[in-house]
Amino acid sequence: MTQTGKLRLGINIDHVATLRNARGTVWPDPLRAALLAEAAGADGITAHLREDRRHIRDADMVALKAGIGIPLNFECGATAEMQAICLATKPHAVCLVPERREERTTEGGLDVAGDAARLASFITPLRDAGARVSLFIGHDARQIESAARIGAAVVELHTGHYSDLHAEGRMGEAEAELDALRRGAALAQSLGLEVHAGHGLTYDNVAPIAAIPQVVELNIGHFLIGEAVFIGLGPAISEMRRLMDAARGL
Ligand SMILES: CC(=O)[C@@H](O)[C@H](O)COP(=O)(O)O
Numbered sequence: 001m002t003q004t005g006k007l008r009l010g011i012n013i014d015h016v017a018t019l020r021n022a023r024g025t026v027w028p029d030p031l032r033a034a035l036l037a038e039a040a041g042a043d044g045i046t047a048h049l050r051e052d053r054r055h056i057r058d059a060d061m062v063a064l065k066a067g068i069g070i071p072l073n074f075e076c077g078a079t080a081e082m083q084a085i086c087l088a089t090k091p092h093a094v095c096l097v098p099e100r101r102e103e104r105t106t107e108g109g110l111d112v113a114g115d116a117a118r119l120a121s122f123i124t125p126l127r128d129a130g131a132r133v134s135l136f137i138g139h140d141a142r143q144i145e146s147a148a149r150i151g152a153a154v155v156e157l158h159t160g161h162y163s164d165l166h167a168e169g170r171m172g173e174a175e176a177e178l179d180a181l182r183r184g185a186a187l188a189q190s191l192g193l194e195v196h197a198g199h200g201l202t203y204d205n206v207a208p209i210a211a212i213p214q215v216v217e218l219n220i221g222h223f224l225i226g227e228a229v230f231i232g233l234g235p236a237i238s239e240m241r242r243l244m245d246a247a248r249g250l
């Protein structure tokens with residue numbers, strides 16, 4: 001059934017850790033940010049344990065799981081190391097993302113179609129341990145169909161390309177990308193997948209994504225952590241929530 005109600009908002013706190021690691025201190029603390037986000041009405045916390053630990057570290061994941069009262073969405077690459085950490089951490093959800101050490105941020109979606117057999121057996125123990133497994137993918141139909149075929153519960157559609165086009169003022173291309181995301185969301189839901197979206201979302205570009213009726217959750221981080229420097233994390237989250245609700249007609 002198409003969801004047109006309130007969207008869930010997951011707050012990604014990775015870049016609080018980026019700031020901490022820039023000075024090699026213990027401040028600012030990602031758990032404190034997560035607790036502030038929870039108090040501001042976030043529905044979940046997302047954190048990405050990269051293979052190179054450039055922001056979130058293993059101890060952050062442990063502290064987040066123990067410290068927050070809302071679901072933890074554990075983003076990671078589909079590696080044996082990360083699978084073992086997920087199984088030990090027992091997060092509410094595991095979102096598998098593609099990762100390249102040289103990239104500045106997550107550039108594309110996971111190639112589920114090209115790695116289906118391995119991913120199918122990779123997600124089985126995670127599912128058996130009770131995690132909702134999500135795959136971070138582009139809007140390509142082949143990837144969405146493969147995600148459904150291998151038994152993922154959720155797909156998170158990568159909105160980074162749309163966000164970049166929007167930021168560059170290439171509105172015609174951004175609109176075309178938006179249409180492709182809309183088609184992807186509809187296809188995913190028709191195949192029984194829960195649909196999330198995220199990457200690069202800001203106050204300026206969130207409304208059309210939030211208005212896609214099949215999308216039930218947005219994960220937003222980098223922009224909100226930046227905005228928090230100026231207005232505080234709670235007010236930044238409240239404003240994002242207001243824009244999401246308005247896009248949903250709430
Ligand atoms: C997969 C994803 O979109 C996020 O985890 C997020 O963008 C923060 O991590 P990076 O900036 O390191 O990609």
Ligand SMILES: NCC(=O)COP(=O)(O)O
Pocket residue numbers: 012046156197198199200201219220221222223
């Ligand atoms: N999976 C997307 C996410 O968690 C947040 O991405 P961003 O807002 O930090 O680009």
